[in-house]
Amino acid sequence: xxxxxxxxxxxxxxxxxxxxxxxxxxxxxxxxxxxxxxxxxxxxxxxxxxxxxxxxxxxxxxxxxxxxxxxxxxxxxxxxxxxxxxxxxxxxxxxxxxxxxxxxxxxxxxxxxxxxxxxxxxxxxxxxxxxxxxxxxxxxxxxxxxxxxxxxxxxxxxxxxxxxxxxxxxxxxxxxxxxxxxxxxxxxxxxxxxxxxxxxxxxxx
Amino acid sequence: xxxxxxxxxxxxxxxxxxxxxxxxxxxxxxxxxxxxxxxxxxxxxxxxxxxxxxxxxxxxxxxxxxxxxxxxxxxxxxxxxxxxxxxxxxxxxxxxxxxxxxxxxxxxxxxxxxxxxxxxxxxxxxxxxxxxxxxxxxxxxxxxxxxxxxxxxxxxxxxxxxxxxxxxxxxxxxxxxxxxxxxxxxxxxxxxxxxxxxxxxxxxx
Numbered sequence: 001x002x003x004x005x006x007x008x009x010x011x012x013x014x015x016x017x018x019x020x021x022x023x024x025x026x027x028x029x030x031x032x033x034x035x036x037x038x039x040x041x042x043x044x045x046x047x048x049x050x051x052x053x054x055x056x057x058x059x060x061x062x063x064x065x066x067x068x069x070x071x072x073x074x075x076x077x078x079x080x081x082x083x084x085x086x087x088x089x090x091x092x093x094x095x096x097x098x099x100x101x102x103x104x105x106x107x108x109x110x111x112x113x114x115x116x117x118x119x120x121x122x123x124x125x126x127x128x129x130x131x132x133x134x135x136x137x138x139x140x141x142x143x144x145x146x147x148x149x150x151x152x153x154x155x156x157x158x159x160x161x162x163x164x165x166x167x168x169x170x171x172x173x174x175x176x177x178x179x180x181x182x183x184x185x186x187x188x189x190x191x192x193x194x195x196x197x198x199x200x201x202x203x204x205x
Numbered sequence: 206x207x208x209x210x211x212x213x214x215x216x217x218x219x220x221x222x223x224x225x226x227x228x229x230x231x232x233x234x235x236x237x238x239x240x241x242x243x244x245x246x247x248x249x250x251x252x253x254x255x256x257x258x259x260x261x262x263x264x265x266x267x268x269x270x271x272x273x274x275x276x277x278x279x280x281x282x283x284x285x286x287x288x289x290x291x292x293x294x295x296x297x298x299x300x301x302x303x304x305x306x307x308x309x310x311x312x313x314x315x316x317x318x319x320x321x322x323x324x325x326x327x328x329x330x331x332x333x334x335x336x337x338x339x340x341x342x343x344x345x346x347x348x349x350x351x352x353x354x355x356x357x358x359x360x361x362x363x364x365x366x367x368x369x370x371x372x373x374x375x376x377x378x379x380x381x382x383x384x385x386x387x388x389x390x391x392x393x394x395x396x397x398x399x400x401x402x403x404x405x406x407x408x409x410x
Contacts, residue, residue, distance in 0.1 A: 002301045004263075004294060005271045011256040014249045018234050027295060029223050033253060034260065034269075041257040044219045045250035048238060051216040052246040055239065058209075064239075066210045089209060090232060096207045 001027075060131070062107045062124045064089045072104055079103045081138040083131065085157065087111055087150075091143060103141070106131065111149035112156055120156055128157070132164040139167040146173055206232075265336070267312045267329045269294045277309055284308045286343040290333065290362065292316055292355075296348060308346070311336065316354035317361055325361055333362070337369040344372040351378055 001023055003009035008030065015026035033041050057063065058070035065071075072078055072092075082103030086092055087110060095101050108123045131137060140161060144150035154170060161168060174192035175184050184192075206228055208214035213235065220231035238246050262268065263275035270276075277283055277297075287308030291297055292315060300306050313328045336342060345366060349355035359375060366373060379397035380389050389397075 002298055004275055004277070004297065005260065005269045007252075007256045007260055007271060008269055008294075011252045014252040017245075017249075019237050020230075020233070025225075027298075028225070030253075030256065031293065031295065032224050034257060036257075038257055040222075041253055044222075045254045047212075047216045047219040048235075048246055049250045051212045051235065052239060052241075052243055055210065055212055064210045064213055066212060070209055072209070088236065089213075090236065092209065093207055093232075 057107075061105045062109060062127065063092055063105060077102070081136060082141065083128075083137055083139070084141045084143050085128065086143050087145065095143060103139075108153070111144065111147075112153045113149045123153075125157065125160065129160055132161060132166065137164075137166055139169065142168070142170040144170075262312075266310045267314060267332065268297055268310060282307075286341055287346065288333075288336065288342055288344070289346045289348050291348050292350065300348060308344075313358070316349060316352075317358045318354045328358075330362065330365065334365055337366060337371065342369075342371055344374065347373070347375040349375075 001012075003012070011030045011033075012023060012026045015021055015029055016023050018026075021029070033044065054066075056065050056068060058065040058073055059068055060073040061070060063070050063072070067074075079102050083106050084095060084101060084103055085106045085108060086095070087108055089107060092105050092107065095105075106124065106128050108125065108128075110118050110123050112118060112120055112123065132140075140157075142154045142157065144153055158168060173188070174195065175181065175188060181189070206217075208217070216235045216238075217228060217231045220226055220234055221228050223231075226234070238249065259271075261270050261273060263270040263278055264273055265278040266275060268275050268277070272279075284307050288311050289300065289306060289308055290311045290313060291300070292313055294312060297310050297312065300310075311329065311333050313330065313333075315323050315328050317323060317325060317328065337345075347359045347362065349358055363373060378393070379400070380386065380393060386394070
C-alpha cells in the first residue's frame, strides 16, 4: 500500500499486528480514529497503556483482576472446594455467564503446546498443585478446549493431581444443544454415541 | 459480559467503539495486547495519539499528509490539469495502486448524506470550486461510490462546476472484470447493457 503519510503508515502497522486485523481493516480503524476528537483518541490510548501497566492477576486463581485477590476468590458465597481449571479469562467469563457454576477457578494462562514452545513450566500448574495441598479442595473440573493441546494439558494435569484425594472430571463433550445431527463432525458424533447417557439421567440435568 | 477487572472492561469498551468491532473481538484484541511487552503497548498507544495530534491535510487536495502540500500535489510528474474527486484517502490509495492515473486528486472528506446530517458545507467542495478558478484544470473525474450518497454528491458537484470550461466525467460502471454474469445484480447488469460500448473501442482500453 502507498501511504500518503508516515504517521498514518505507522498507526496502520501497529493495528495490523493485532490478531485477525489485516492492512485494509487496520486502515479503516485508523481512519475512524482520525475522525474522532483528540480527547477520544487520547482516552483510547490511555486505556491501553493503563491496562498494560496496572493490571494484576489474582494471586490465588491467576485470573485478571484489579485487586490482589479477585472477587470470585474473595467471595464467601462460592464453593471453594470445587476448582474449575480453564485456559484464560475469556473462559471464566463464558462459564460465569451460564450462571450454573458456583465454585472457584484456576486460570492456567495457556495450554501445553510443544509446537509453540509452551511447556508445563510456562503455565500456572505448580500453583494449582499447591492449592491441593491445603486439603480443602474436593473436586477439580477441567474445562479446556477439546483440542490436541487441551487433551495434552488434561493428561499432564491428571498425572500431577491424581495422588491427591480429589474427584477429577472434565466437562461433557457431545453434540451441542440445537445442533443438527447431519452437520456434526464424525469424531464428535462417534464419541457421543460411545459416551451415551441413560435417558432418565439426562432429563434430571 | 462480566469482567473481572475494571481496567479490562474500560479497554474493551474503547475497542468496541471501533467500527465492526464487537465486544468479543474487542476482548480478544485487548487480551492480545495484554500478552505483549509494555514497550509494544506503549508504542501502539503513542502511534495513535501522535497520528491524531500531528496529522495534516494537504492544503491543495486535502488528502492526509505529513507536509503542508502532499507528495502528489508537489510532484512535477503529475498532470495538474486533471483532478480526480474522491471521498477519502483510501480511494486515493486504491487509485494509486492501479498505476493508471497520472493526474492529481481532490479529497472531499465524505459524501453528501442528508440522513447523516452531512451537507455540502461539511465537505471540501468550496475549495474544489476554487481550484477551477485558476483556469489550469482541463478535466474533473468523479470517482465516487455508486451509492445514493455518491450520486447525490456528483449531482451537486456537477451543478457547481458546469459553468467552468472543463470536461466532467465519472468512472465507468458495469460488471467487474472476472465477474460471473449470473451473480451480477440486476441494476448493474441492466445499466451495463444500456451503456454498452462498441467492441472495438473496448479493446483499445
